[in-house]
Amino acid sequence: MTSSPVKAQAAGTDGRAALKQFTRALGVAIVLLVIWRVTTVGLAEGYPVSFWISQALNGLVLGGVYALVALGYTLVYGILFMINFAHGEVMMIGGITGFFALQFAQARGWMEGPWPVVVVALLLIMFVGMAASVVIGVTLERLAYRPLRQAPRLVPLISAIGASLFLQYSVLLIFGVSPHSYRKPALISGGLRLGDVFIPYTGAIIFVTSILLMLALFFIIQRTKLGRAMRAVAEDRSTASLMGVDVNAVIVVTFMLGSALAGAAGVMLGFHNTVVKFNSGFIPGLKAFTAAVLGGIGNIPGAMFGALILGLIEAIGPSALGIPTEYKDVIAFTLLVLILIFRPTGLFGEVLSEKKA
Amino acid sequence: MLTLESVHTYYGHIHALKGISLTVNEGEIVTLIGSNGAGKTTTLNTISGVLSARAGAIYLQEGDHSRRSPSAGGEHDLRLDRLPAHEVARLGVSQSPEGRKIFARLSVRENLAMGAFARTDRDGISGDLDRVLELFPRLQERLSQPGGTLSGGEQQMLAIGRALMSSPRILLLDEPSMGLAPILVQQIFQIIREINAQGTTILLVEQNAQAALQVANRGYVLETGNIVLSGAARDLLADPQVAEAYLGI
Structure with a gap:
C-alpha cells in the first residue's frame, strides 16, 4: 500500500535526474560545437590581429552600454527580488526623448557650434534622456510594482511584461513605426586610427562615459549613507526600517538610479546605432538581462563584468564561429541558456543562494 | 514614558495580542516574560511599527528635544500605533530584534552606522560610537569585518550596539x-544593567525569566496574547505561579 507513492516519487526524481543529465549533455554538446567551429572555421579564415582588436573594441563599447542597463536589472533585483522586464523600455524612452532633445539642439545650430557648445549640448541631451527614463522608472515602480509588493513573486513579473508591452505600443502610437535617426554632430563623427585599428570617437566616448557612470554608481553604493541604506534594505527590509530607514523611499531611489543609467544608455545607443524606435529597447534589454545573469544577478560588479564579457563575445563570436553577424543574438541567448544550465548563480554570484532563491 | 492601552494585533486571522496594556516609566528596566508563542516578540514589533495594531493605542511621552514627527498626534503624548516603523524609530524607540538581524554583508562599522541612520549630529554619533565600543570592546577589533563573520555572541553585542547608536x-x-553560552549571558545582562544606569529606559523581552527578573524593576507575564500577571520584579521572582511556570523550580 505505502510503496506506491514512494515508487512514484522515485520515478519523479529519476525523471528529473534524467532531464538534468540531458540538459547537461546538451550544454556540453553546444560547448564542443563552439570549440570545433572556432578551431576549424573561425581561426582558419586567417583574419589579421588588427581585425580582432577592432572587434574587441566594438565589443567593449557595446558591453559598456549593456552594463549600464544590466545595473538597473541587478539593482532592482537586489532590493525587490524581481526582474523589471520593462527596463529595456525605460532605456528606449531615454533614447526617444534624447532624439527630440538632439533635434531641438540641431534646430538651434548648437551641434555646429564651437566644441564647448557641442559638448555641453551633448551632455544636456543625455541629461534629458536620463530624466525622462527616471520619470518612467519611478512611475512604473509606483503603479505597476508597489501595489504588488506582497503578491507572489510571479505576479510582479507578469506586471513587468505587461508594462513593457504597454510602453512599447504607447511609443508606437505616439511616435509611429518609423525609426528616428540620430545625426551625429561633425565633432564626434570621425575617429582615431592606430595602425590598422580604427576607433570611432562615438565608441570611445560611449565607453568612457559608461565607465564614469559606473564608477559614480559604485561610489554612491559603497561610500554614501544612501548607498549603505540601499544595501541594508537589500539584505533585510524590516530591520532596515527599525533603523529609521524609509524603505519605500530607498526603493524609489533605487529605481531612479537604475533608470538614470538606462536613460544614458538609451541616448548613447541612439548615437551608436544611429536610430531609435518603439521596440529598440527590447533586444538590448534582454541582452542586458543576460549580462546581469551572466555576472550573477543582484551582484553589482557582476553586472558590469558580465556585460563587458557579453559585449566581447557578441562582437568576436560571429567571426570566430564563421557565422553571419546577424546571428549575434543567437550567441548571446545561447550563452544565457548555458549559464542557466551550468552556473545559474552567474560567474560572480553566490548572492542568490543565500536566502532569496 | 511608553504606554500600551489594550493593544490587539493579528497575523491574518490569528489573534496574537488580545488586549495588552502595559507601562514603562522613564529610567526603568521592564521585562516581558512568557513562553514561546505567548506574544512577546509580537508586542515589541507592534510597538516599533513593524506590525500594526488593529485596536488599542500606543503612546510615547514627548521627549525634551523636539524630535517630533508631524504625523503623530496628541498633546503631550505621541501616538505610535499609526506610524510606520521608520518614523517610530526616529522618535527614539530603538529595537534590537530577535535573532539579532545583523546586516551580514555590511561591515561592523557600517552596521553601527546604520543604527545612527536617522541622526545628523556628527559629534553625537562619534561620541556614541566610542561609548558602544567601550561597552563592547570585542567590536573594536572587528570594525571592518563583515557582520556575518561574527560569532553569535558578538552578533548580539553588535545588535545591541547598533540599537544604542540611535541614542534611543x-x-x-x-x-x-x-x-x-552561560558566561556570555551573564555578561550581556551586566551590560543591560550598565546601559540602564547610563540613563536609557529598557523594555526587555526574555525567555530566561530568572535572569530577566533579576535585572528588571518590574515585569509582566504574557500567556497566549494576554498579560496574566504583573508587578515588581522581586515579587514576581517570589511568586509560586511564576516559579513553577517560568523559573523551572
Whole structure:
C-alpha cells in the first residue's frame, strides 16, 4: 500500500535526474560545437590581429552600454527580488526623448557650434534622456510594482511584461513605426586610427562615459549613507526600517538610479546605432538581462563584468564561429541558456543562494 | 514614558495580542516574560511599527528635544500605533530584534552606522560610537569585518550596539540571551544593567525569566496574547505561579 507513492516519487526524481543529465549533455554538446567551429572555421579564415582588436573594441563599447542597463536589472533585483522586464523600455524612452532633445539642439545650430557648445549640448541631451527614463522608472515602480509588493513573486513579473508591452505600443502610437535617426554632430563623427585599428570617437566616448557612470554608481553604493541604506534594505527590509530607514523611499531611489543609467544608455545607443524606435529597447534589454545573469544577478560588479564579457563575445563570436553577424543574438541567448544550465548563480554570484532563491 | 492601552494585533486571522496594556516609566528596566508563542516578540514589533495594531493605542511621552514627527498626534503624548516603523524609530524607540538581524554583508562599522541612520549630529554619533565600543570592546577589533563573520555572541553585542547608536529614549531588547553560552549571558545582562544606569529606559523581552527578573524593576507575564500577571520584579521572582511556570523550580 505505502510503496506506491514512494515508487512514484522515485520515478519523479529519476525523471528529473534524467532531464538534468540531458540538459547537461546538451550544454556540453553546444560547448564542443563552439570549440570545433572556432578551431576549424573561425581561426582558419586567417583574419589579421588588427581585425580582432577592432572587434574587441566594438565589443567593449557595446558591453559598456549593456552594463549600464544590466545595473538597473541587478539593482532592482537586489532590493525587490524581481526582474523589471520593462527596463529595456525605460532605456528606449531615454533614447526617444534624447532624439527630440538632439533635434531641438540641431534646430538651434548648437551641434555646429564651437566644441564647448557641442559638448555641453551633448551632455544636456543625455541629461534629458536620463530624466525622462527616471520619470518612467519611478512611475512604473509606483503603479505597476508597489501595489504588488506582497503578491507572489510571479505576479510582479507578469506586471513587468505587461508594462513593457504597454510602453512599447504607447511609443508606437505616439511616435509611429518609423525609426528616428540620430545625426551625429561633425565633432564626434570621425575617429582615431592606430595602425590598422580604427576607433570611432562615438565608441570611445560611449565607453568612457559608461565607465564614469559606473564608477559614480559604485561610489554612491559603497561610500554614501544612501548607498549603505540601499544595501541594508537589500539584505533585510524590516530591520532596515527599525533603523529609521524609509524603505519605500530607498526603493524609489533605487529605481531612479537604475533608470538614470538606462536613460544614458538609451541616448548613447541612439548615437551608436544611429536610430531609435518603439521596440529598440527590447533586444538590448534582454541582452542586458543576460549580462546581469551572466555576472550573477543582484551582484553589482557582476553586472558590469558580465556585460563587458557579453559585449566581447557578441562582437568576436560571429567571426570566430564563421557565422553571419546577424546571428549575434543567437550567441548571446545561447550563452544565457548555458549559464542557466551550468552556473545559474552567474560567474560572480553566490548572492542568490543565500536566502532569496 | 511608553504606554500600551489594550493593544490587539493579528497575523491574518490569528489573534496574537488580545488586549495588552502595559507601562514603562522613564529610567526603568521592564521585562516581558512568557513562553514561546505567548506574544512577546509580537508586542515589541507592534510597538516599533513593524506590525500594526488593529485596536488599542500606543503612546510615547514627548521627549525634551523636539524630535517630533508631524504625523503623530496628541498633546503631550505621541501616538505610535499609526506610524510606520521608520518614523517610530526616529522618535527614539530603538529595537534590537530577535535573532539579532545583523546586516551580514555590511561591515561592523557600517552596521553601527546604520543604527545612527536617522541622526545628523556628527559629534553625537562619534561620541556614541566610542561609548558602544567601550561597552563592547570585542567590536573594536572587528570594525571592518563583515557582520556575518561574527560569532553569535558578538552578533548580539553588535545588535545591541547598533540599537544604542540611535541614542534611543527607550531600548527594546528581544531575547538578547538567546543561544549564548552561560558566561556570555551573564555578561550581556551586566551590560543591560550598565546601559540602564547610563540613563536609557529598557523594555526587555526574555525567555530566561530568572535572569530577566533579576535585572528588571518590574515585569509582566504574557500567556497566549494576554498579560496574566504583573508587578515588581522581586515579587514576581517570589511568586509560586511564576516559579513553577517560568523559573523551572
